Amino acid sequence: MRRITRITTVGIASAALALSVTACGGNSSDAGSGSDGDKAAIAYDIGGRGDQSFNDAAYAGLAKAEKDLDIQGSEAEPSDGEGDADKVQRLTELARSGNNPVIGVGFAYAPAIKKVAPKFPKTTFGIIDDASVTGENIANIVFNEEQGSYLAGVAAAKVSKSKTVGFIGGVETPLIKKFEAGFIQGVKDTDASVNVLPQYLTQPPDFGGFSKPDLGKAAAQGQLDKKADVIYSAAGLAGSGAIEAVSKAGKWNIGVDSDQYQQKGLAPYKASILTSVTKDIEDAVFNLIKSVKDGKPETGEIRYGLDKNGVALSMSNPAFADMKDVIAAVDKAKQEIIDGKITVKTAP
Structure with a gap:
């Protein structure tokens, strides 16, 4: 059974509780632990899912992982006018709920990941479009x-x-x-x-x-x-x-x-x-989730350019x-x- 739980900053504590009750495949983790790759989460950038663009591409990667890797996915939506403290709380709850990896969609998550990642050393944190924040458990997904x-x-x-x-x-x-x-x-x-x-x-x-x-x-x-x-x-x-x-x-x-x-x-x-x-945000997200599930989590800079078809012009x-x-x-x-x-x- 796979389930997507949507979390917003408002009421995040109760949402985290709901995750621990309804999740299939793991209990909430303490600060030093991470799941075995059976749960994964993405935290959306401004605009959230339904933007027909950036966030929707990240969602497609999570949906693909749910289908092909049999993982349970969680999504976290941003709130209007939120700050770094809201993002810190969101990522903390996602990690504490046993999600691994936890992926921040967009460079705005850099300050939050810098604070949260060291507290969950066994959880892989991915950030899309930012290479400024680094760590042993951080994957920087960047594009040309x-x-x-x-x-x-x-x-x-x-x-x-x-x-x-x-x-x-x-x-x-x-x-x-x-x-x-x-x-x-x-x-x-x-x-x-x-x-x-x-x-x-x-x-x-x-x-x-x-x-x-x-x-x-x-x-x-x-x-x-x-x-x-x-x-x-x-x-x-x-x-x-x-x-x-x-x-x-x-x-x-x-x-x-x-x-x-x-x-x-x-x-x-x-x-x-x-x-x-x-x-190719979809495959970038999927690849990171798969690497964690396979026990070989990607970390450091992961760059996608024309040479790898990581960026392209569509011909539809x-x-x-x-x-x-x-x-x-x-x-x-x-x-x-x-x-x-x-x-x-x-x-x-």
């Missing part, structure tokens, strides 16, 4: 987002008719700047005459730019008004608003993290999603798959990046 974004820039420059394309970042952080940097470089290397309009929805410490579709929609409309005919959004749930606006304008979207052409929540707009810069939209000249340009750029002939910038 700039490489996939470069390919998106190549595609955008090739299909743009107005010679103007847009980039929307959810929050102006070093991680999202990697998306911007790669995209702009790919555009300019392909056609220097194409103008790129970069825009961020919020600035730290306001991370609402990852969770508010209305902000994405307004930003996209502003770029459409400036004649952008291809818009690449790296904004989590907020990106869905941009996708809606671009679709209604009859222009091209480039999605992010998941293959957004395939996301059910975006089905009304799928025809406008030319391609997506995918990160038949319209994109039929653009032979665009695909040829993308394939050429991909090979040159892998061969080291092109070095992609990580900052604009």
